[in-house]
Structures are given as C-alpha cells and as structure tokens.
Amino acid sequence: MTVKQNAIEIVKTLQEHGYKAFFAGGCVRDMIIGKETADYDIATNALPQDVMKLFEKTIPVGVQFGVVIVVKNSHNFEVATFRAEGSYSDGRHPDYVAFCTPEDDVKRRDFTINGLLYDPIKNEILDHVGGREDISQGIIRTIGNPVERFTEDKLRMIRAARFACRFHFPIHPDTKQAIIQLAKNIHVVSAERIREELEKILTGPNPHIGIQLLDELHLLQEVLPEVSNMKGVRQPENFHPEGDVFVHTLLCLSKLSPVSGQGMEKPSFTLAMGVLLHDIGKTVTFEELDRIRFNLHEKVGADMAARICDRIKTSNAEKERIVWLVLKHLYFKDAQKMRLNKLKRLFANEGYPELAELCRIDALASCGDLSDYHYCQEMFSKLSHEEVKPKPLITGHDLIIMGLKPGPLFKDILTKIEDEQLDGNLTTRDAAIEEVRRLISQMKTVLK
Template sequence: MPIKQNAIEIVKTLQDKGFDALFAGGCVRDMIMRRESADYDIATNALPHDVMNLFKKTFSVGTQYGVVVVVKDGHNFEVATFRTEKSYSDGRHPDYVSFSTAEEDVRRRDFTINGLLYDPVKKEMLDYVGGRDDIAAGIIRTIGDPVERLTEDKLRMIRAVRFACRFNFHIHEETRQAIINLAPQIHVVSAERIREELQKIITGPNPHLGIQLLDELCLLREILPEVSEMKGVRQPENFHPEGDVFTHTLLCLSKMENPSWTLAMGVLLHDIGKPRTFQELDRIRFNLHEKVGADITAKICNRLKTSNADKERIIWLVLKHLCFKDAKKMRLNKLKRLFAHEAYKELEELCRIDALASSGDLSDYYFCREMFEKLSKEEVKPKPLITGHDLIAIGLTPGPAFKHILTKIEDEQLDGNITTKEEALKKAQELACADAG
C-alpha cells in the first residue's frame, strides 16, 4: 500500500473512533505544491494512550509532547496530539506543553506554509494562518510575531533559509528583520542541529542562494565566519574574471549537481585559506592556501562536530583541490595514488566545478578523467608485492624505516619498474643498506 494511503487509513481509524484527525505540516504544503512527500504527519485530539490502544504497533518518541509513532506496513507515521507550548528557556524546546485544539496547535508552529491542516477523508483544507496565500506568493513568513516565533526556537532562523532555497521563495521582510536582529543568538542551538540544517542547504536546491542568504541575514558570520572572510578578497583577473573569492565560491556552489555532503563542503571550503594567504607582489598570490585551508577546514569540521570520516574526506578535498593543474607533470605513481583515494571522484568533480567557475579551462580535468578511465583498478591500487613480514623474513629489524621502504617499493610498483616479489625484496635490501649507510 502506498505511504499516503497508509496515512489515510490511520486518519480514518482515528475518525471512526470519534477523534479529530488531520494531515499536518509539510505533507499538506507539499500536496498544495504538487510535490511528493516522504513523510505524512498526523495531528489529532486523541491522547497518546488512545493512539497506542488503537493501533497494533506503536512506540512513543515524546510522550511529554504527545507524540506517538504508528508503524504501518513498515512505514513510521508520527501521530501528535494537538498542543500548545509555553516558555522556551533553552531557545529550542518548550518548558510547558498542554493539549489543545487544532487551531491552537497550528498557531504554535513555525511558518505559515507549514501551518496547514488537511482532512484526507472529507478532503477539506483548514488554513488558520494564510499558508495557502503565502505558498501562492512564494513567501516564507513566521506564524504570528516573528520575534516570538524565532525566539522560541532559534534553529528556525536557519530553517527559514533552507525553505527559501528549497522552494525558491523569499523571506517576508518582518521575518527577515527579526532573523537579522536575533542572529547572534544562534549559538544556543547545538552544533549538530546547525550542521544538519547547513547540510540540507548546501546539498539541496540553490545552495549558492542559501549561503548568500545566510550572509545577508547575518547568520553566516555567526556559524561560518571563515566563509564571511572571503568577501572582498580580490583575485587575479586573468585567472578569476568572475570576481572575489566569495563570488567565486557562490558560483562554484551554483554548478553542483546533487552533491554529497562531503563534496558540497569541499566546494564551499576549497578556497577558505585564501583570505589568510593573500599577498600582492608581482601579482595577487595565495601561496600554500590549500594547506592553510586544510587546517581551517579541520577547525570548522570540529566546530560543527562532523564525523571523523567526513572530516578527513573534506580536508583531503581542500588540500588536493589544486593538484589537477600539475597532473600532466606528475610521476605515474603519484597520479595512481591520487586515483586510488576513495574520494577521488569527488575531487574530480570539485576540480571541474572550480574550473567552470573561473577560467573555464577544463583541459586538466579531461586529462585526469581520461587517465583514470584508461588505468585499470589493479593498476591504480595493486596488491602489495611485499609486507612488513617479508622484511622481517630477510633479516630486517622492525622500525620507522619499514614504512619508508614499503612506500618506496609501492612507488616503484606503481611506476611499473618492479613487478615481482623477488624484485621487491631485492630493492628492499638495497634501500635498507642505503639507509644504514
């Protein structure tokens, strides 16, 4: 049974038992906009224990908020009791919750476009806050007083940007001004929640508009001050006719196509080291900006509490984003090592985007892509000819030299100079003797 039909069945079951039950929030907005919805949330006057008694498989995810999950045909549906909320001392969660009516439930929600209710049985729409008009006009507007709504949950400031990007809507002026005034308070929100919203912005539609809007609303300097520093940093016009570093970055973001989180961050941060390495000598230079940028990227990822695996991948993308320009002069073993990295295809895309957003010269990109496709997987990452155990077997003492020897052997193997174990062992002995001497 389709997910929507399952949701309708839950509504019908509740209504058959005498309760009010309605689709609520994003799924109603998506229906009006003729978009597919992944989730169908249901609002009702049934209390949590009523819901749990009515359905075979349920579990509570927030009894204090009246939220129960009903499992139907393998899909989870949140069923929440109509409620009002009061006092948000932590700037994120209500201190007091009380059960209420459908209209009162709507008026405590965030934005008018998310404040619609729909009865899928009677096929009736309930709009207490002008949500349909704002959808038609393409407006993101808070329900009620914007300062009050945004103060209740500071994360709503970034969510407003996300919705504006996702639907290509504009933020209502009063909501916009309230965000600007409250922006310094965004730090009460956990780094994890900020990262989640940022991820949705830069991997979703119009990521360049998202970063630009965060900047206009004074949120960028709060959550990513290093990105704000790129504004006004001039670049040599012959390489970057598009403008300053911030303009270039926005243009790069606009050229992404369904990026992963790590690629999107790599694109956003690839030139993050330029403001701190800017020099105007014979011409404008940014010496070692990729290395400085990698260090800054590590700090940003730590601040956003990015996973270690994602952090290492993003740092690598920033560190290596210039390597394509030297690819034609690289030794084969170095090129193969680059191709063997698990994030190589993301680096390839980053370099394509970087070139398109500046000089437009894709020759280095095409060279690397052709070389990558030409080399087999075995050629790029062959099985090691020898290991540390083999070095011990020929009488060498374990120590730091082992890594040096094995890396040199691998380089020779990747260059095609060594193809057998015997040749590798002979070379290892030569290297050991040279180190000893």
Template sequence: MTVKQNAIEIVRTLHKHGYKAFLAGGCVRDMIMGKESADYDIATNALPQNVTKLFEKTIPVGAQFGVVIVVKDNHNYEVATFRTEGSYGDGRHPDYVTFSTPEDDVKRRDFTINGLLYDIIKNEILDYVGGRSDISQGIIRTIGDPIKRFTEDKLRMIRAVRFACRFHFPIHRDTQQAIIRLAPQIHVVSAERIREELEKILTGSNPHIGIRLLDELHLLQEILPEVSQMKGVRQPENFHPEGDVFVHTLLCLSKLVPLIEQGMEKPSFTLAMGVLLHDIGKTVTFEESDRIRFNLHEKVGADMAAKICDRLKLSNVEKERIVWLVLKHLCFKDAQKMRMNKLKRLFANEGYQELAELCRIDALASSGNLSDYHFCQEMFNKLSHEEIKPKPLITGHDLIAMGLKPGPSFKTILTKIEDEQLDGSITNKETALEEVKTLISQMTTVLK
C-alpha cells in the same frame, strides 16, 4: 502500501475510533504545490496514550509533548496531539504543553506554508494562517509574530533560509528583520542541529542562494565566520574574472550536481562542504607584491576546514574527507606532469570522484579550462582497479624474513617498492626483493 497510503490509513484508524485527525504541515504544503512528500505527519485530538493503544508498533519519543511515532512498513509517522505551548526556556523545547484545538495547534507552528491541515474525510484543506495564499504568492513568512516564533526556537531562522532555497521563495520583510535582530542568538542552538540544517541547505536546491541569504541575514558571520570573511578578498583577474573569493565560492556552489555514477540523488555533504571551504585559506594567505598570491592556501585551508568540522560536530569520516578535498583541490593542475605512481595513489583514494567533481566545478567557476579535469578522468577510466590499487608485491613479513627489524625503515622501503610497482618498473616479487637489497645497501651506506 506507499508512504502516503500508510499515513492515510493511520488517519482513518483514528477517525474510526472517534478521534479527529488530519494530515499536517509539510506534506499538505507539498500536496498543494504538486510535489511528492517523503514524510507525512498527522495531527489529532487523540492523546498519546490513546495512540499507543490503537497501533501495533509505536515509539513515545515526545509523549510529554503529545508526540508519538507510529511505525508502519518500517517508516516512521509522527502523530501529534493538538496543542498549545508554554515558553521555551531552552530555546528549543516548550516548558509545558496544553492540549487544544486544531486552530490553536497550527498557530504555534513555524511558517505559514507549514501551517496547513488536510481533512481526508471531507477532502478539505484547513487554513487558519494564510498558508495557501503565501504558497500562491511564493513567500516565506512566520506564523504570527516573527520575534516570538524565532525566540521559541532559534533554529527556525536557518530553517527559513532552507525553505527559501528549496522553493526559491523570498523571505517576508518582517521575518527577515526578525532574523537579523536575533542572529547573534543562534549560538544557543546545538552544533548538531545547525549542522543538520546546513547539510540540507548545501545538498538541496540552490545552495549558493542559501549561503548568500545566510550572509544577508547576518547568520553566516555567526555560524561560519570564516566563509563570511571571504567577502572582498580579491583574486587575480586573469585566473578569476568572476570576482572575489566569496563570489567564486557562490558560483562554485551553484554548479553542484549529484554524482549520478555513484548512485547519488543529490550532492554529498562532504563534496558540498569541500566546495564551500576549498578556498577558505585564501582569507589569511592573501598577499600582493608583483601580483596577488595565496601561497599554500590549500594547506592553511585544510587546517581551517578541520577546525570548522570539529566546531560543527561532524563525524571523523566526514572531517577526513572534507579536509582531504580542501588539501588536494589544486592537484589537478599538476596532474599531466605527475609520475604514474603519484597519479595512481590519487585515483586510489575513496574520495577521488568527489575531488574530480570539485576540480571540475572550480575550473568552471573561474577560467573555464577543463583540460586537466578531462586528462585525469580519461586516465582514471582507462586504468583498471588492479592497476590503480594492485596487490603489494612484498609485505613487512618479507622484510622480517630477510633479517630486518621492524622500524621506520619498513615504511620507507615498502613505499619505495610500491611506487616502482605503480610506475611499472617492478612487476614481480623476485625483482622487488632484489630492489630491497639495493635499498638496504644504500641506507647502510648513508648511515656510515
């Protein structure tokens, strides 16, 4: 069965046992908009203990709040009991819930476009909050008082931006004003939840609009002040006719596309973050003498990116890739003058394709000159994997067999041999070992 068919089957099972049950929230919104949903939620008057008895595999993730996960065909379906909620002491979870009616249940949800129910038995949409009208008009609006909705869960402020980007809908004025007023309180939300919403914005449609909206609603200065500080940082017009660093970054984000050759359906989060942060170092390295300069901004930016990744609780793998992208984002401009060993080392990095895409986007959003990008891509495609990452001709064991003691000199010698192997000047082990003898002799002479 498809994801949708399984959801309908869950609803029918609940009906069969005498309960009310409806498809709820985003899946109904998507149905009205003619879009396919990845997830289907169900709202019902069945209590959690009733739900767990009816279905073979369930997970009581939030039974105290009336929420049970029903698992069918390895897909999770959230089945929630109609409820109203008490105050939100932690800014995320209600202090208590009271099981209620479908209408009351809808009125405690976040946005009108997400406050719809679908009765599959009657083939009828239940709309108690004006959600269909707001979908038709293209508006993001909270259900009821926006201050109350955002006070319940501050993350909803960033979610408003995500939905505005996803559907290209403006945010209603009252909802906007509430976000601006409450923006400084976003810090009560965990870094992990903020990171999750940020990822959805940056890897979804219109990430440039998302960052611009976060800025206009005063959220950007709270969650990514370093990006907010890009505004007004001038750049040399001959290299960046598009405008300041913030304008350039938004233009770069607008050009993000999935890396189809890597099987991606959307841009990776690491690439998107690399694009967002690649010029972050310019905010603190700006200087103007004979002309505007940003000396070593890629190195300064890499350090800043590492701190941002830590603050957002990114994984070490994500952090390492993003920092590398920021550090290396200028290297394509020197590629045509690089020695082959350096170029091959660049190609051998697992993040190369993301770096290539970052460099392509960076060029398109400034000079428009893609000659360095095309050179690198042609060389990358021309070389085989064995040429880019060949099996080492010698190892540390060979150096030990020659009587050398392990130490710092090992890395120096092995790197030198690998460089010559990548350049093509050494092609076999015998020659490599002879070169090692020469290197040892040179190092001994220097030490004397």
C-alpha cells in the same frame, strides 16, 4: 500500499474512532506546491495513550509533548496531539505543553507554509494562518509575530533561509528583519542542530542562494565566520574573472550536483562542504607583491576546515573526507606532469570521485579550462582497480625476515617499492626483493 496510502489509513482509523485527524505541516505544503514527499505527519486530538491503544506497533518518542510514532507496513509516521506550547526558556524546548484545538495547534508552528492541515478522507484543506496565500505568492513568513516565533526556537532563523532557497521564495521583510535583529542569539542552539540545517541547505536546491541568504540575514558571520570572511578577498583576474573568493565560492555552489555513478539524488554533504571550504585558506594567505598570491592556501585551508568540522560536530569520517578534499583541490593542475604512481595513489582514494567533481566545479567557476579534469577522468577510466590498487609485491614481514627493523627506513623502503610497482617498473616478487637488497646496499654505502 504506498507511504501516502498508509498515512491515509492511519487518519481513517483515528476518524472512525471518533477523533479528529489530519495531515499536517510539510506534506500538505508539498502537496499544494506539487512536490513529492516521503514524510507524512499526522495531527490529531487523540491523546498519546489513545493512539498507542489504537495501533498495533507504536514508539513513544515524545509522549510528554504528545508525540507517538505509529509503524505501519514498515513505515514510521509521527502522530502528534494538537498542542499549544508555553515559553521556551532554553530557546529550543517548550516549558510546558497543553493540548488544544487544531486552530491553536497550527498557530504555534514556524511558517505559514508549514501551518496547513489536510483531511485526506474529505479531501479538504484547513488553513488558519494564510498558508495557501503565501504559497501562491511565494513568500516565507512566520505565523504571527516573527520575534516571538524566533525567540521560541532560534534554529527557525536558519530554517527560514533553508525554505527560501529550497522553494526559491523570498523572505517577508518583517520576518527578515526579525532574523537580523536576533541573529547573534543563534549560539544558544546546539552545534548538531545547526549542522543538520546547514547540511540540508548545502545538499538541497540552490545552496548558493542559501549561503547568500545566511549572509544577508547576518547568520553566516555567526555560524561560519570563516566563510563570511571570504567577502572582499580579491583574486587575480586572469584566473578568476568572476570576482572575489566569496563570489567564486557561491558560483561553485551553484554548479553543485550529485557525483555520477554513485546513485545519489543529491550531492553528498562532504562534497558540498568541500566546495564551500576549498578556498577558505585564501582569507589568511592573501599576499600582493608582484601579483596576488595565496601560498599554501590549500594546506592552511585544510587546517581551518578541520577546526570548522570540529566546531559543527561532523562525524570523524566526514571531517577526514572534507579536510582531504580541501587539501587536494589543486592536485589536478599538476596531474599531467605527475608520475604514474602519484596519480594512481590519488585514484585509489575512495574520495576521488568527489575530488574530481570539486575540481570540475572549481574550473567551471573560474577560468573554465577543464583539460586537467578531462585528463584525470580519462586516466581514471583507463586504469583497472588492480592497476590502481595492486596487491603488494612485498610486505613489512618480508623486510623483517631480511633483517630490517620497523622504523622510518623500513617505511621508506616499502613506499619506494610500492612507487616502482605503481609505475610499472616492478612486476614480480623476486624483482621487488632484489630491489630491496639494492636499496639496503645503497643505504649501507651512504652510512659508511
């Protein structure tokens, strides 16, 4: 039984027990647009306790707001009682909830395209907010007064940009103006919720349009001022004929796609953030003497990226990958002159496929020269995992047995032996131990 069939069975059960029940929100919108959906939300006049009695397995996730999860054949379905909501003192949660009619329920939702109901038993769409017309016209418009809708939940301002870039719909002028008016209030929303919306924009369709929209709506300067500051930062035309740093970044985002071979339907959040922030350091390292320069912008940018990740509450693993991508995004330009050990160390990093995609995108969005990218990819495909990450010929324990104490010198010797192994100059344990003895002897001579 498909997810949709399970959802229909839930609606059918509710209706057979005398309740009104419909598909609601995004699943109805996607059905009309002709897009596949995996999430089916159900709205009903059954109270939470009624729902929990009717179904064998339920999860009372938000009973105070009339919301229950019904679990059917291992799929979770949100079943919510029709409700009207009071004012939002905290800009996120309603101060009170009152159960109501289907018409009043949809009128408290965010956008008209998300305010539709569908009866899968009668195959009938209920439209109390003009949602079908706005889908037909391709418009993102709030239900009712836009200032009221955004005052209720400030995150809806970013969601407007997300839906606009996802469906390539323009935002209605009144809705757009209300967002510009209220943009500075976005800070009442938690960093976690803002990050979730940014992730959906960056990993969804048309991320470049999403970032450009956030800028037009005055939201970018509030949530990612470092990205907003890219505007007007000039670049040398021989390397970047496309324009300033902001234009280049938008062009990079427009070329963003899933990394091949990873079985993903969309780009990862870490890759998308790496693309968005790879040139962030240029905003503070710009210098024009004999020509435009951005000295050490990758290192400065990595530090800035770390602070951004902290601010928007990414996970530690996400932060580490994003910072690494920003720090290493220029590595490919020197790849053809690199010693083999340095190249192998790069290939050994789990983030290499994402770095390769970032470098490909960066080149395509500027000079168009992919020779460094192709060289790295060719070398990467030639080298086996054993060649890239070979078992160490010696360990720290071996050095201790040879009379060395852990410390900076200890680490230097291990690194040099590993470099020689990666370069193919050392292939046996005996040869590695002999090289350690030579290094120790050499160091003793220098110390004398």
